[in-house]
């Protein structure tokens with residue numbers, strides 16, 4: 001399906017509405033640093049978090065959850081087994097799941113686990129540039145949990161991972177890059193304050209699982225913007241579109257929060273408020289999205305809508 005920026009932005013706004021109307025249950029197997037931050041971010045956006053991360057429960061729960069996050073930030077033995085259980089059950093049940101390979105590269109236990117789990121074909125892989133490069137086997141990783149590479153430097157790694165595992169790959173940074181191996185979206189929203197609080201990336205992984213859950217329920221139809229009902233149903237059910245939507249909404253909430261903050265502490269509070277308050281109309285007005293499509297015939301196949309009211313490189317519906 002052709003997905004130009006205007007369609008992606010309309011779909012982002014529509015999926016935000018769907019998510020709030022039908023809150024997806026999101027199972028999180030995540031690190032001990034960000035557990036509370038992540039649950040609060042999910043509640044704020046309108047989803048229902050459940051940190052079910054022990055053996056003999058995790059797999060069971062993955063079968064009933066709307067979405068699953070597997071984050072490798074502090075992968076103690078029990079969590080490693082819980083992740084394996086959940087991923088197996090999610091694959092059987094068709095539960096969309098997100099892998100966040102936190103700090104892989106130099107650290108052997110989580111790196112081996114990330115390689116094992118990625119073979120089970122996550123619906124989406126979300127990480128910073130260094131983590132995505134390391135997962136693709138193209139580099140050594142970042143500085144602990146932080147990136148040492150730009151998102152564009154991770155573009156080839158993201159594409160090869162996406163094609164190898166039939167996953168959507170989301171690379172976060174100043175400009176986020178999201179690809180399914182054919183279509184690549186770049187999202188220039190966000191605020192650097194997200195890197196000054198813990199969980200800025202981890203909570204995005206959970207929000208991505210929530211949008212994938214909303215997307216799975218969305219194929220029933222209903223128009224999105226000026227799209228017809230059939231087109232909208234297929235668009236909203238597309239994991240690439242849902243992953244873009246999560247990043248668009250999340251980074252716009254960060255911008256709204258930054259406008260009301262004086263530093264990381266007030267930003268953390270304002271960000272939760274903004275995740276709860278951001279409207280579909282604000283998403284349409286502020287989204288800065290460009291798309292390239294490897295299948296498009298024209299050389300330099302970047303698409304941008306005619307109406308571009310947002311700052312460069314913005315492309316959005318008026």
Ligand SMILES: Nc1ncnc2c1ncn2[C@@H]1O[C@H](COP(=O)(O)OP(=O)(O)O)[C@@H](O)[C@H]1O
Pocket residue numbers: 127128129145146147172173174175176189190191192193194195199200201202204250251
């Ligand atoms: N310099 C920046 N300016 C604006 N937004 C940023 C910047 N760096 C990261 N972000 C945003 O912060 C969030 C977390 O990204 P990142 O810091 O790369 O993840 P991680 O915490 O996993 O390293 C993403 O939503 C991304 O868009």
Ligand SMILES: Cc1ncsc1CCOP(=O)(O)O
Pocket residue numbers: 031033034073074102145197198199200201202203
């Ligand atoms: C600090 C830290 N250490 C292990 S996991 C973690 C949290 C990382 O959070 P994020 O990737 O969202 O910055």
Ligand SMILES: [Mg+2]
Pocket residue numbers: 102103127128145201202
């Ligand atoms: Mg991270």
